[in-house]
Amino acid sequence: xxxxxxxxxxxxxxxxxxxxxxxxxxxxxxxxxxxxxxxxxxxxxxxxxxxxxxxxxxxxxxxxxxxxxxxxxxxxxxxxxxxxxxxxxxxxxxxxxxxxxxxxxxxxxxxxxxxxxxxxxxxxxxxxxxxxxxxxxxxxxxxxxxxxxxxxxxxxxxxxxxxxxxxxxxxxxxxxxxxxxxxxxxxxxxxxxxxxxxxxxxxxxxxxxxxxxxxxxxxxxxxxxxxxxxxxxxxxxxxxxxxxxxxxxxxxxxxxxxxxxxxxxxxxxxxxxxxxxxxxxxxxxxxxxxxxxxxxxxxxxxxxxxxxxxxxxxxxxxxxxxxxxxxxxxx
Numbered sequence: 001x002x003x004x005x006x007x008x009x010x011x012x013x014x015x016x017x018x019x020x021x022x023x024x025x026x027x028x029x030x031x032x033x034x035x036x037x038x039x040x041x042x043x044x045x046x047x048x049x050x051x052x053x054x055x056x057x058x059x060x061x062x063x064x065x066x067x068x069x070x071x072x073x074x075x076x077x078x079x080x081x082x083x084x085x086x087x088x089x090x091x092x093x094x095x096x097x098x099x100x101x102x103x104x105x106x107x108x109x110x111x112x113x114x115x116x117x118x119x120x121x122x123x124x125x126x127x128x129x130x131x132x133x134x135x136x137x138x139x140x141x142x143x144x145x146x147x148x149x150x151x152x153x154x155x156x157x158x159x160x161x162x163x164x165x166x167x168x169x170x171x172x173x174x175x176x177x178x179x180x181x182x183x184x185x186x187x188x189x190x191x192x193x194x195x196x197x198x199x200x201x202x203x204x205x206x207x208x209x210x211x212x213x214x215x216x217x218x219x220x221x222x223x224x225x226x227x228x229x230x231x232x233x234x235x236x237x238x239x240x241x242x243x244x245x246x247x248x249x250x251x252x253x254x255x256x257x258x259x260x261x262x263x264x265x266x267x268x269x270x271x272x273x274x275x276x277x278x279x280x281x282x283x284x285x286x287x288x289x290x291x292x293x294x295x296x297x298x299x300x301x302x303x304x305x306x307x308x309x310x311x312x313x314x315x316x317x318x319x320x321x322x323x324x325x326x327x328x329x330x331x
Contacts, residue, residue, distance in 0.1 A: 002062050003311045004055070004106070005030040007073035013293045013304075014073050020308035031057035034076025036093045037083075044100045053100045067106040069311040072115060073289060107267070109310065110288050114265040118288040121162055121194070125283075131259040132252070133283040136274075137197040147185035147195060154197040155181040162194045199282045205273035207249065208292050209261055210306045214254055217295045218247035218275070244298035253281050260286065267310065 003026055007014045014030065021028045031040050035057070044053035044064065053064035078093035079085060098112055110118070117123060122140055129135050139150040140162060151157055160176040178198065185193075207216040220242050249257075253273075261269060270290025273281040292303045 001066050001068035001314065002027040002029055004028075004062065004067050004070045004101075005073060006033060006070065006075040008032050008034070008076055011074050013291055014071075016293055016296070016304035017071070017308045017311070020305045021312060024308065024312060026308075026312045027062075029055065029057055029060055029062045031055070032076050033078040033093065033097055034080040036079040036097065037089075038081060042097055042100065044096070051100075051103065053104075064100055064104050067101075067104055068314055069107045069109065070101060070104075071109045071307070071311055072112060107311075107313070109267040109307070111265065115288045118264045118266055118269075118286065119163075121285060124286055127260055127263050128256075128283040128286075131263060132256040133260065134280055135283050136199055139195045140192055141195075142189055142192055144185045144188045147188045147193065150195055151179075151181040151183070151185070154195075156198045156200075157181065157195050158198045160194050160196065162192050199274040199276050201274040201282075202277055203275040205247065205271075205275055205281055206244065206295055207253075207257065207271040207273065208290075208295065208301075208303050209257055209266075209269045209271065210303065211267055211310050212258070213306050214249050214257060215295075215301045215303055215306070216247040216249045217244040217299050217301065219244045244295050246299045246301055250279075250281065264288075268307070 003021055005014055005018070005028065007030065009032060018028055018030065033040070036042070039058060041056040042054070044051060051065070055062050055064060077090050078097055079089045082089060082093075102112075108114075125135050125138055137150075137154055139146065141147055141150075157179045158176050159179045179195065187193075201221050203221055204219045205216060206219075207214060209215075222242065257269075257271060261267075264286075266288055268288065270287045270292060272284040272286070274284055275281055292307075295301065296303045
């Protein structure tokens with residue numbers, strides 16, 4: 001049975017996993033839905049109470065019924081590179097591709113429905129609270145007065161986007177930045193703004209969850225760096241020679257993260273925490289398709305191999321969202 005990887009050509013993180021799948025002799029087909037109607041083709045027949053579907057990519061043909069797992073990594077919009085690309089063609093192609101795949105017996109990392117819901121940061125924050133993860137006081141608002149009152153209660157604040165990357169071509173990352181409590185919050189009325197109590201951190205934590213396996217890494221914050229400008233607040237932009245190092249996951253955090261994954265119906269998640277002076281891990285966000293290559297390079301942790309092993313396991317034989325996790329959303 002075959003592993004299907006949906007991602008863009010430039011995804012070197014996926015390359016790391018493909019190496020392990022090839023080494024173990026597991027058949028792999030990798031394609032970008034953006035290439036549909038070009039180098040990627042599909043066909044599905046519903047007749048006599050049965051379904052027979054196929055995908056073709058780069059001359060390789062794979063049966064949809066013969067998929068053991070589907071890894072939705074960083075796929076492009078379906079048919080985005082087609083000669084007659086349009087919003088209508090993208091919707092038609094998306095309905096065809098993902099509609100067929102949803103009915104197969106493959107295991108998903110992650111199921112598109114679960115992944116779409118898990119992208120919403122407000123939903124993440126609420127689920128994290130319910131699962132017992134500490135969450136910094138957060139306000140998302142378009143009311144200037146609410147922002148002013150929040151700043152009075154929590155004068156040490158950061159501001160960050162609600163959705164993540166800015167939708168440019170290519171997307172531009174928007175850094176988490178400090179904001180003064182005396183700031184003019186009038187502009188909040190023009191778009192939802194996320195304000196959050198700043199955690200005076202001694203380290204950043206990246207926890208990569210693959211099924212039941214939790215692999216955590218820790219990057220120590222340089223003395224005084226966390227009190228500097230925007231580039232020092234956001235670990236993605238901080239100038240630091242400090243590498244990521246393997247870290248043990250506190251049992252209480254591990255229990256809460258597993259509960260989060262069950263509630264979100266995810267098989268994979270990249271969790272970001274801020275560790276304070278008392279050693280508390282404060283939940284910041286979870287990316288359902290987050291990068292892991294930079295952590296593996298620094299720490300040597302076998303993240304790619306762990307993902308490959310998860311993908312290589314046999315399918316369930318029925319449509320499923322996750323690795324057999326409970327479907328309840330309660331924590």
